[in-house]
Amino acid sequence: MVWRPSAASAPPVAPEGILAASALAEAEPTLGPAARAGFLVERQWSLDPGRFVDSLAERLRRDGAELVEGARVTVVREGAGRAEVRTTAGTYGTDQVVVASGVWSREICRSLGVDIELAPGKGYSSKVRVAGTMEFDRDPDHFRQSRVDAIVAAARPYGSALPEADWDHREQEWMGPRPMTTDGLPLIGPLPGHPGVVPATGHNMLGLMPAPVTGRLVTGLLMGKPDDSLTPGFAPGRAVRRGLGPSAGRV
Template sequence: MGRGFRAVRGHARRAAAARRGRAGRGRSGDGGPGGRGSRRGPYHRGDLLGGRVVIAAGVWSREVCASLGVRIEMAAGKGYSFSVPAESVPKRLVHPCSAKAVPAPLGKGVPVAGTMEFDRDPDRFRQGRVQALVAAARPYLPGAGWERREQEWMGPRPMTPDGLPLIGPVPGRPRILLATGHNMLDLMPAPAAGRLVAGLLTGEADPGLAARVRPVPIGPAAPGTGRGLSG
């Protein structure tokens, strides 16, 4: 999972950098905002041409949209985890609400996860957060090898102000769709989000559902009245 997040982050940054590098120069087939033609996007084997583009890069979608001159109202809610060897592995997930740390059985080790850290930098790893998880979970796992923990990991959740995802056309650029902001639901809404994105691309989306999660620009005269984006 950690490698996967780094791969998404790296691709998002390359896409944003490539977009910024082309800004103002123009390219054949770009079509301009709302115009005709194909959209061109960077890919690890070269550029790809397509009639529509979907930005689905988690919290790093902010960087891609920023390269288009659009700001996403989305924060990185970072969660931390690690795996610790234990003499007695729990038979089921343990959720001590007061501790804010969740040990769960998995193989010979016990993954421990928790924390919601809001940070402007989605990539910054704070070792102190791991130490806080150790202190919180220690009473619930006697005999665990806390100093032999492995797979320390951090993942930034894409958090939106109203808790709803941002799925729909980027304002002013109807051929570019945004699909991010799933907050703490991780992969659970992926099938429904995929169906909605497919419906938006084919014109068969549920209009009521699409309206609820559609990114709406925040107007300068009335800040905070739209959802998610400002240009």
């Protein structure tokens, strides 16, 4: 079956339909003979995450922001219009807290007595990005070498002609735990019972693309001007599993 986009939507996915082996080889000559069909996804962009974060940090410092690096948040407390963030680098007092820690946001919210549904969807890759998998388990930090080995085994027949693909001497193997929600929507808004704490997490596999609108939504919430057309649909309350006690998380 060949999927063709309608003129009304015209998304950039497979505009020419499914490519047979000959057309696929013409589009990408480095693919091996095992690649018998495929499709093109056009108008895609990428960036270097490290350079992006460094540039963002530089801009924030120029604007007067203080960045504390290498510090792990251990506990957040909130009450009576004030909040307290305890870290391995010290304790910081503030009026409001934005929890934007990816899948680890769940642990921070638990310190406030609220357990939110947020699971690590772990993706594996290496320097040569040819395939990927999604793994769900309880530990967002555990790296399984067998996952990378399986990706390489699956990719060898399709990319044997890639000169940069030295499968036996791989570099920069890594794993990233994506913050997955049960309904596919992010969690953006005041944490139930803690109006001064605003989670901004759960963007699933689309962390970069919705970042600008997330920033605007969070800014509106912190300034007392929420976007009533969008914010209710992202309210973290829908993902709360259970309370951890009425006094938990209070200053």
